[in-house]
Amino acid sequence: MSTFWIAVIGSSALAFVIKFVGASVPETFLSNPRILRINTFIPVALLTALIAVNTFADKTKLVLDHRALGIAAAVTLLIAKAPFPVVVLGAALTSALAYRYI
Amino acid sequence: MSVKRDSFSVSITVGAYGSAFGAAAVAADFSVLQACLLSLLLFSGASQFAVVGVIAAGGTPINAIATSTLLGTRNGLYGLRLAPLLKLRGWKRVLAAQITIDESIGVALAQKDEAQMRKGFWYTGFGVFIFWNLFTLAGALGAQSIGDPSAWGLDAAVPAAFLGLLWPRLSDRKSWVLAGFAILLALSLTPFVPAGVPIISCTALAIIIGWRK
Structure with a gap:
């Protein structure tokens, strides 16, 4: 996989994980x-x-x-x-x- | 009424910025498809520009992902703040998470009551999403049809876009001091470490400055 695809997919996946975890965890x-x-x-x-x-x-x-x-x-x-x-x-x-x- | 107007004006202004992103991505050798996927899937301006900026500077994909992710941590904290207001489950929570960005939270928090806040969040989130993606495509196609990016100033458009994102955050003396040190550290490391490393190293400065009140 090219540099570009790794950067696109990896950063997009982690960006969503952060957004979703923020919306789902209690305030700790x-x-x-x-x-x-x-x-x-x-x-x-x-x-x-x-x-x-x-x-x-x-x-x-x-x-x-x-x-x-x-x-x-x-x-x-x-x-x-x-x-x-x-x-x-x-x-x-x-x-x-x-x-x-x- | 005014929450709709606020949402719309923010959506169109910020969305138009997407054309700078699309153009910058293509100038950094991303394909039009990759530029559009970043806007659809990553959907957070500073992080998207970071992916492009780190790769354009010669950094590795891991470095681009790390820098972009660190810039995206604030979206998680926004979500934390919004959750008790939105009280969502299932696919609605997934949708809300995707459009949790500076602008949707900004308009939401500017409203007076909870019903208006929820409207502000959804209208602005979706509004920015639609315009940001349309303008990304336009910018990417535009940049693809021109030759040498330097001849069109696209290599300066990337740092200028970062500057536009940074400017409103330079609201106090500590931020200015931090910015000054970040310039010094990033540039003094540049000749000695692999490209991309000088950028992410500046996270340490944020930790040092933020450690004490």
Whole structure:
């Protein structure tokens, strides 16, 4: 089975297990305040790492390329309170222009 | 009336984001079918982007699954919170579980009484599900019909989509500090460990920051 299929099926199956278990178990250790705090921080840590790696890494090399300008545009648009689709389009457009002309 | 309007506006706005996912998945060499299956079966934006983001960064499938699953743990906690409100059994519980995501819980918790909360959950859950999947297909087909993803900025659309998901979570000082350290850790590990590992390593930072109040 290819890398892609393993990733698709494995992640989908586990995502459902988590959703279903949450809807089925009684509130136990999961409602411990420490677990709840860590749980709110996990998305912050992982999303930030994903942004950093998808912007500044090419496999295991660190690079500074057109994507950095795209992300800079996204940050600017978010500060200006632009809606999300505009943020993504703005980043893509900026990065595409940088890729073509720089 | 207003719960319907809230649900619809959230569904269409968030659903449209699905086109960015479909395009990003295809740009990372997933097939159109695989992109659509992720939206149908996984159905949780951040986790879906994580699968694509880790694979695009050169990570292994196990790493992609682990990162995506850690991002999905909050859906389990949402379910815990919803269960006493929905009181479901059998196949209805299965359906409710599948549409337990940020948006359905967000709209539900914004309502005043329990009947409205239940409506908000179902309307928003199904609404996002329908639009998210339609837009995923559109985005995937669109990306498939173009050539070099970099020429269309799709390689920057992935981190920008993550940033859009992250931004509302940066609500306090601790989150900003955590984000700063996550950038430093992920990038400093990148040259030395296999791709994908720097991302999941940042879970340790979340545990350290969340350990004490």
